[in-house]
Amino acid sequence: MFFRQFFDNSSSTYTYLLASRVGGEALIIDPVKEQLQQYLSAIEDLDLKLVQAIDTHTHADHITALGDLRDATHCITIMGELSKAHCVSEYVREGDTIRLDGIELGAIYTPGHTDESFSFVLNPSSPKAVFTGDVLLIRGSGRTDFQGGDAHRSWDSIVNKLFRLPDDTTLYPAHDYKGWTASSIGEEKRCNPRLANKSEADYVAIMNGLNLPDPKMMDVAIPANLACGQPTKLPKRQG
Numbered sequence: 001m002f003f004r005q006f007f008d009n010s011s012s013t014y015t016y017l018l019a020s021r022v023g024g025e026a027l028i029i030d031p032v033k034e035q036l037q038q039y040l041s042a043i044e045d046l047d048l049k050l051v052q053a054i055d056t057h058t059h060a061d062h063i064t065a066l067g068d069l070r071d072a073t074h075c076i077t078i079m080g081e082l083s084k085a086h087c088v089s090e091y092v093r094e095g096d097t098i099r100l101d102g103i104e105l106g107a108i109y110t111p112g113h114t115d116e117s118f119s120f121v122l123n124p125s126s127p128k129a130v131f132t133g134d135v136l137l138i139r140g141s142g143r144t145d146f147q148g149g150d151a152h153r154s155w156d157s158i159v160n161k162l163f164r165l166p167d168d169t170t171l172y173p174a175h176d177y178k179g180w181t182a183s184s185i186g187e188e189k190r191c192n193p194r195l196a197n198k199s200e201a202d203y204v205a206i207m208n209g210l211n212l213p214d215p216k217m218m219d220v221a222i223p224a225n226l227a228c229g230q231p232t233k234l235p236k237r238q239g
């Protein structure tokens with residue numbers, strides 16, 4: 001399988017490009033608008049056909065490349081069914097499987113960081129990897145204080161859904177601020193300081209006490225991402 005992890009330095013975002021083989025159909029998860037040319041170069045160099053572009057959730061810290069990739073490659077754009085983005089072409093539900101040319105991604109509804117976040121399991125019948133967006137990060141978890149975030153739901157998504165995957169499932173998050181590129185479900189069960197040997201009440205107290213500043217780009221990024229990163233292409237409202 002072809003697998004490539006890209007990094008956006010300004011938002012510390014990871015983007016994943018997957019294909020069953022060089023020359024085959026590909027999908028991309030959580031692409032960043034500023035990195036569009038990198039993705040298009042890789043797609044061209046490796047003779048890939050991009051057929052699906054997926055956002056795990058409505059990002060608040062960067063603008064998505066979903067719309068630009070759709071225009072450049074005619075790929076389908078995908079988000080979870082509760083996304084407020086009206087620009088995407090398909091919405092997935094819990095238990096849906098995204099299929100292309102030798103790759104299967106199982107959709108799991110994992111709210112908590114936002115109320116519309118999904119995670120995606122590679123090869124759901126025998127999980128190899130999971131793309132968790134921001135709900136579960138390496139030794140951390142996504143903030144729960146805006147966009148319908150909820151610490152109780154974050155706990156439930158992580159403990160009752162993601163932690164039920166096999167321990168050796170590789171974890172690929174949408175961000176890391178220390179430069180760590182991957183983890184595993186078993187490693188996070190044992191070593192994640194917010195979760196290991198913690199109760200739900202402990203976790204909620206930690207999350208509700210973070211007091212983080214808003215992301216710098218939040219006021220720009222959220223409305224832009226509801227238009228797949230292309231707010232100027234929204235139809236003008238009448239009247």
Ligand code: FE
Nearest residue numbers: 059060134142
């Ligand atoms: Fe996020």
